[in-house]
Every structure is written in C-alpha cells, then in structure tokens.
Amino acid sequence: MRTPQRRMTLLATTAATTAALVTGGLLTAVSAQAAAGCRVAYSVASQWPGGFTGNVTVTNLGDPVSGWTLRWSYGAGQQVSQAWGATATQSGAQVSATNVDYNGTLATNGSASFGFNASWNSSSNPDPTSFTLNNVACTGGTTTPTTPSTPGTSGTPGTPGTPTTPPIPSDPPPSVPPPTGLVGWATQNGGTTGGGGAPTTTVSNASALTSALNASGAAVIRVSGTISCSGMLRVRSNKTVLGNSGATIVGCGLNVSGDRNVIIRNLTFRDWNDDAINVQESATNIWIDHNTFSNGYDGAVDIKRGSDFVTVSWNRVFNHDKTMLLGHSDDNGAQDTGHLRVTYHHNWFDGSRQRNPRVRFGNPVHVYNNYYRANGGYGVASTENAGVLVEGNYFENVNDTYHLGEADSGPGRLVARNNHFVNSPAGQTGGSVASIPYSYQLDTASNVKSIVTAGAGAGRITV
Structure with missing residues (x-):
C-alpha cells in the first residue's frame, strides 16, 4: 500500500x-x-x-x-x-x-x-x-480541501487569495483483477482476491508464518521450505497464502474463523494434528486451490458454522481418511441453512476414504469434474436436506459413488448428471437442487482423469 x-x-x-x-x-x-x-x-x-x-x-x-x-x-x-x-x-x-x-x-x-x-x-x-x-x-488519488485566504492576503488587494494548501495526490496502487482460474462460489458475493496487489512477505519458520497470517490488513504471504508447527494457525482477512516450489506445512493447519477474502494455494500439508484447513464461523469468500494433503488426523478441508462462498479446486488428497466435511453437526441447521455454498471442482480424491465431500444443509453445493479413485468408504454424501449437484465426475473403482444420508444424518437431495463410471456403480439420487448462479466450463467426464491427474495438487501452477 x-x-x-x-x-x-x-x-x-x-x-x-x-x-x-x-x-x-x-x-x-x-x-x-x-x-x-x-x-x-x-x-x-x-x-x-x-x-x-x-x-x-x-x-x-x-x-x-x-x-x-x-x-x-x-x-x-x-x-x-x-x-x-x-x-x-x-x-x-x-x-x-x-x-x-x-x-x-x-x-x-x-x-x-x-x-x-x-x-x-x-x-x-x-x-x-x-x-x-x-x-x-473518483479518479485515483486524494486531495486535501483548501481554505481560501482572507481577502487581500495574496493576489490583487481586495480579492480572494490563492489556496493556502495545494492538492496532495497519490499514485494509485496497481489494479487487482480477479485471480486467474477462479471459478465457482468464491466468485460471488463481491468475489475473492485475497491479498490482491499488497506487498509480499516471505516466511520460512513457524513464528514468522504465525505472525504474518494473523496481521491486520491485506498481504501476500509466500511460504518457503518446510515449516513444522502444531495446532491451528489463525488466518485473518484479505490474505493470499502462496507456497513457493516445494513449500510444505507439517504438523499443523490453517484456521479461517469469521474472516473473509482468503486464498490458500500451492501448499503441501501432511501429518496435521487437527485439520489441515478449517473454515468456520461465517467465514466468506475463500479459495483453496492446488494444494496436496496426506496423512492427517482429521479433515483435510472442513467448512462449517455458516461459512459461505467457497471454492475448493485442483487439490489432491491421498493416504488420508476424512477428506472434506461441509457442515459439522446435524444440530446446526439454524446457522448453516442458507449458507455453506461451496464448489468442489477438479480435485483428485486419490484413495481418500470418505467425505469427498460429506454435505449438510448447503444448497446448491456443486461437485463437478473431480477424479475419484478407489475410495474405500464413499465418494459424496448429501445429508440433512442439503442440495448437491454431482456433475461430470470420473469414478474409478469406487463401490459407493454417492448417496443420500450418512450414519445418523438424515437424507439430503442429490442430482447426478454426465458422470463417467469405470468399475463403479451410479449412486443414489433424489429430490431437486437449487440452480447454479455462476458460469463454468464443464470438461467431458471421460477426459477428467487425465485432466485432473495432470494438473491437481501443489507444484502444478506457476507462482
């Protein structure tokens, strides 16, 4: 700035x-x-x-x-x-x-x-x-209003003088266009730009990362090397958290709680002891893109407690059980109904066992062009009156591709269309889903495996 x-x-x-x-x-x-x-x-x-x-x-x-x-x-x-x-x-x-x-x-x-x-x-x-x-x-700078001098103090006697304070303009900061590749719910509600054109801070240890994430104001935070930490690190509003090549976070996760306009990209998370990324308490406009997750304790990406306008795209999850939870509790409908609108696209659910995602209350939730491989539990579950559109995905060796209800949670609604199945059955559908308000380009489902495996995960974008 x-x-x-x-x-x-x-x-x-x-x-x-x-x-x-x-x-x-x-x-x-x-x-x-x-x-x-x-x-x-x-x-x-x-x-x-x-x-x-x-x-x-x-x-x-x-x-x-x-x-x-x-x-x-x-x-x-x-x-x-x-x-x-x-x-x-x-x-x-x-x-x-x-x-x-x-x-x-x-x-x-x-x-x-x-x-x-x-x-x-x-x-x-x-x-x-x-x-x-x-x-x-509006035309790009600032000016301080001026007070005319008293008559006769300058210029011709008896006429108003020249202003005592000249304008104080500023160079306009660089423009911040929408991030390249952002599609889905995070484009709504004013859009998601993260730190935009704010100054960049590079961090390489847990203390510096914690401080940068929790600072007020817009910032672009570049993560360098491997950072070991524990617990959950709070991420404040208007932040872009961007991994340099090979950037890895080990042992801890990122918590976006009640803040907005956050982008998390190009990071590898492993061995976290809570969640890898937790979005909660009505956080809005979050983009989680091109990350890799493996071998964590709980959710890779959990979104809950009234959060909204989130896109989860081009991530890879492997060697992990509980992948992506949307809505944490059957008892939280008062806060969650009308929210939890999330887009999941071009993610690689690579043997991740369950919750790919598991959805409560959100409607419409859009699950499109993801690659599911050998998910031992299930792919998608729609519960508690959620509305999920499962569209253009590639399911391979998945015994339970998608269904209504899960464990003690009552059924939601699910519409499936244009999916591709290899050694996998079509799943359970029922009810209607609200319309998708944004534009998107749907890849042919039979091509999704090659597209996603070539592009999903950390290290697959230029940063």
Whole structure:
C-alpha cells in the first residue's frame, strides 16, 4: 500500500482490461479539511446471453467514511436485478449501490466488495467509465480541501487569495483483477482476491508464518521450505497464502474463523494434528486451490458454522481418511441453512476414504469434474436436506459413488448428471437442487482423469 506523496501535478491513471476496469480519482472535498479519494475495481466475473455477474471493490483512499453509496451509469441498457454485499437500485441508466450493515465503515485504505447480477440486451456489454463515491467523482488519488485566504492576503488587494494548501495526490496502487482460474462460489458475493496487489512477505519458520497470517490488513504471504508447527494457525482477512516450489506445512493447519477474502494455494500439508484447513464461523469468500494433503488426523478441508462462498479446486488428497466435511453437526441447521455454498471442482480424491465431500444443509453445493479413485468408504454424501449437484465426475473403482444420508444424518437431495463410471456403480439420487448462479466450463467426464491427474495438487501452477 503506497503512502500519498505531495506533488505539484495530479496523477491519474485509468487502466482497463477485459477482466477488470479500475478507476480511481481526485475527489473534490465535501467537508472542510477532509481528505477524500477512492479507487474502484469493476469486473465481469461471468457472462451469458442476456445476463452477467459483476464484481465491484471500492477502496477509500481518503479520510475514513461512515456510510457510502457508489454510483455509476451504463451506456448500453444494462439493468441490475440482484446484489449481494450492497443494496443496489437503478433509475434509468444510473445504478446506486449502498453499503449493508457490516461494511458501511471504510477506514483509510479500507475496501468493501459486492457483487450483482444484471441483464444486457445489446450487442455489447461495455464497462462503466466513471464512478462516484458519496456523490464525489473518483479518479485515483486524494486531495486535501483548501481554505481560501482572507481577502487581500495574496493576489490583487481586495480579492480572494490563492489556496493556502495545494492538492496532495497519490499514485494509485496497481489494479487487482480477479485471480486467474477462479471459478465457482468464491466468485460471488463481491468475489475473492485475497491479498490482491499488497506487498509480499516471505516466511520460512513457524513464528514468522504465525505472525504474518494473523496481521491486520491485506498481504501476500509466500511460504518457503518446510515449516513444522502444531495446532491451528489463525488466518485473518484479505490474505493470499502462496507456497513457493516445494513449500510444505507439517504438523499443523490453517484456521479461517469469521474472516473473509482468503486464498490458500500451492501448499503441501501432511501429518496435521487437527485439520489441515478449517473454515468456520461465517467465514466468506475463500479459495483453496492446488494444494496436496496426506496423512492427517482429521479433515483435510472442513467448512462449517455458516461459512459461505467457497471454492475448493485442483487439490489432491491421498493416504488420508476424512477428506472434506461441509457442515459439522446435524444440530446446526439454524446457522448453516442458507449458507455453506461451496464448489468442489477438479480435485483428485486419490484413495481418500470418505467425505469427498460429506454435505449438510448447503444448497446448491456443486461437485463437478473431480477424479475419484478407489475410495474405500464413499465418494459424496448429501445429508440433512442439503442440495448437491454431482456433475461430470470420473469414478474409478469406487463401490459407493454417492448417496443420500450418512450414519445418523438424515437424507439430503442429490442430482447426478454426465458422470463417467469405470468399475463403479451410479449412486443414489433424489429430490431437486437449487440452480447454479455462476458460469463454468464443464470438461467431458471421460477426459477428467487425465485432466485432473495432470494438473491437481501443489507444484502444478506457476507462482
């Protein structure tokens, strides 16, 4: 995060890509002696004929703001129909998005994210070109309002003088487009960017890792070498935890509890003594991608207690029993119902025995394009009125591919389609599942084995 610098010339930058439009700006003062400024990142997360999903992040570069409304106008007839993370209304071409109860206060350099669904009916869907925050234009820096001098103090006697304080602009931080490869529920609710373009910290021991994960503010944390630890290490909001080549965490796990906007990628976890990754207490917008898990005590990736908007993708689990639990208890429906929306795609469940995943309450939960090999217990279980779509997966040597209910948990609902079976039976289905709100590319199920084994697990991406 850059510190504003005093300059004589206002710097303004507008950068646009197909994935994101970033605008920021010089804000005219709305109250005496209050520095004002903002930056807006606008992106189209997915698009289909007649509709699209948009994500917006607004960053306050000036003095703290309590309560905000962001406005923009469309030039091609787009109409917003639904929003999350903000309350959105539209009058003609102008859209107004107002904070909800949990994100109304924006500290200096603080951000709020929200998402929306909208329609478009023309031949193109152009991004808006300008935004206002609380009715003041955004173009990328900050300015301190000025107080005119008293008459005659400068310039021609008897006329107002020149301002006593020049503008103080800042260079806009780099744009933060949506992470490459992110698909599924973590694209919703304003999207998931983790630490974004924040400074990078490299850690190589347990003490440094613990401190970096628990620090406030956005950060990109690179893990180097093998780190041995115990228990669960707390991960705070707006973090990207990224393993360098060969990065391994032994003996402990990561706990995302009540925080949001976290990315965990390219790490090897083994021999953990609790969970490897635990997402709980209404944590939202989490992406767990390209990790390898083996030989742990409890869950590899457990998601529970009202958490929401999570994508678990391209991970490999082997030599392990209890893989991925979604919803921890049959008695927690009051907190979990309406939440626990998770996408599991392109994971390699390599002999992992059970919970691949085991689902309570979440609807819709999307399990697509995963490779299941020789899972001794079962593949997918839908319980406690959950709604699970099992789509385009490859099952090989799996005696129990998917079913309704599990142990003492009552049945959920499960829809299966376009799966591929090798020495494995089709499983138990029943009921209906809510529709999937995001766009995704479904690989042909018969090709999933080769696709997943070539790409899943740590060390399979360039970081």
